[in-house]
Amino acid sequence: MAQMLERYVYKNQKKMRCGYTTGTCAAAAAKAAAQMLLSGRKVTEVSVRTPSDITLTLPVCEIQMKAHAVSCAVQKDSGDDPDITNKILIFAEVSYIHNNSNMNKSMDMTVKKCDTESERSDTAAVKPQIIVDGGVGIGRITKKGLARPVGAAAINPVPLKMIEAALKETAEAFGYEGGLQAVISAPQGVEIAKKTFNPQLGITGGISILGTSGIVEPMSEQALIDTIRTEMKMHLADGEQTLLITPGNYGQDFLHETLKIELKRSIKCSNFIGDTIDMGCELGAKGMLFVGHIGKLVKLGAGIMNTHSKMADGRMEILAACAVRAGAGIETVRNILDCVTTDAALELLKNEKILGKTMEQLMLRIDACLQKRGGDNMQIGAVVFSNEYGLLGKTEQADELLLKITADVSSEK
Structure with a gap:
């Protein structure tokens, strides 16, 4: 036997x-x-x-x-x-x-x-x-x-x-x-x-x-990270210098329906934001743009680079902190902290007429954390949206990165 x-x-x-x-x-x-x-x-x-x-x-x-x-x-x-x-x-x-x-x-x-x-x-x-x-x-x-x-x-x-x-x-x-x-x-x-x-x-x-x-090894994260690395290498070998990254299906839907970018141009990174940035630096990518739902990318505002809920949450705490900087009062902050979903928090912020200013603060925080992880040799940015409210914000370099990506797509055609 x-x-x-x-x-x-x-x-x-x-x-x-x-x-x-x-x-x-x-x-x-x-x-x-x-x-x-x-x-x-x-x-x-x-x-x-x-x-x-x-x-x-x-x-x-x-x-x-x-x-x-x-x-x-x-x-x-x-x-x-x-x-x-x-x-x-x-x-x-x-x-x-x-x-x-x-x-x-x-x-x-x-x-x-x-x-x-x-x-x-x-x-x-x-x-x-x-x-x-x-x-x-x-x-x-x-x-x-x-x-x-x-x-x-x-x-x-x-x-x-x-x-x-x-x-x-x-x-x-x-x-x-x-x-x-x-x-x-x-x-x-x-x-x-x-x-x-x-x-x-x-x-x-x-x-x-x-x-x-x-x-x-059961439930191995390494296998998925290895797949992301392989896909990144393939995109770079095809001549792409600016990589377009989405955490999942919501991000790909937004790319296709709103930004009009073909899905084959994007790479799914799941929850592994930090690992994906690290691999991009290692493989020599010149730029990287993350496009994702606020439920995932809001965590980047606190430097949380693995967005799985088992690793960390902090979504409402981050939004509450950004709302304070946007002028929210104590009662609004309490209400944000009591929200279960980011969409519920966004509705509250909209009703308080500080949604735009709160998103501006959030994008500043996300940008700072991405720049720190990406270092000096990579241009990096993010586009954040929700299914209900559409585009919520972009980091400082996001538009420039989008232009490079769309130019690459046009040249491929």
Whole structure:
């Protein structure tokens, strides 16, 4: 019986089981297929070491053995993470590379010579040729800026190294000096990919083989941050110097319906405002404009750069402070603090005839916090709106940033 991963983390006071990545599945399937190809013996489980130095023993299924190729699969286990790829099968077909006329002959002799584990251990280290590619259900890169070149299979660098290492390790263990090719596939990936970020990233035809640690941590924020980074790199590689960022769907709707900017020009950052700014600085963006609903962006007025409610709130406190500077009386401030939603607070401010002045104060605070986080090398700004009241305010550099973005859009057409 194969040993499954028994590793847990705590999220929101809940014990949650970790899983393993599509990259780990691909490496394990490739290793098992290579073992069967070189030994001629069926393998029902395989051990693979992840980059996080955890060794997993995983079951192998869907085995098909031919004379010069073996195919098998490992099922993805995402643990308690709500991963769209959970339970899908990741296949690897490993075959001999037919670029050596003596390959079959040397292969037969090599396997016979190294038929036992003790004999394999005495074999001198060899460096076989290794090729890894993607098959059905694995996406293809069509745009610059991603971790792999245009035309390559969407197998990220760490999983690629894992697969290559697994094949080299197996070839050396059997004393095999010829070449091996692994084709990774995921038949279910064709449909699953339509529900992922891949189409936006210019990855067509399937899912990506992912993972940096080999382990899936439930509810991982890092996975989303990595996706944002990838999308930013793609936009920059396309020649965009000023990045247009929205926290979510409300922001994208406002861009499309009010500002008349195509959605493909924007990047969703979810709650990770600060991380997005940091990544923009790191990747060399010249400018960054945030367009978002006041319910999210109001928090920037207090320097709250992760806008998720579990991290911090302070929406009413920030609006109350801005209202004071706009001339609000104590009763108005109390009423703002009692509001549950920002729309309710905006209605109160409108009735008191200080909505405009309060928003001016808020934009000054947001601007100061964005400038501090962005530093001297990036032009940065924000546009804030609400669904009911429309445009509420812009920071000082917002209009200039919008002009640069719209000019880029026009040049693209």
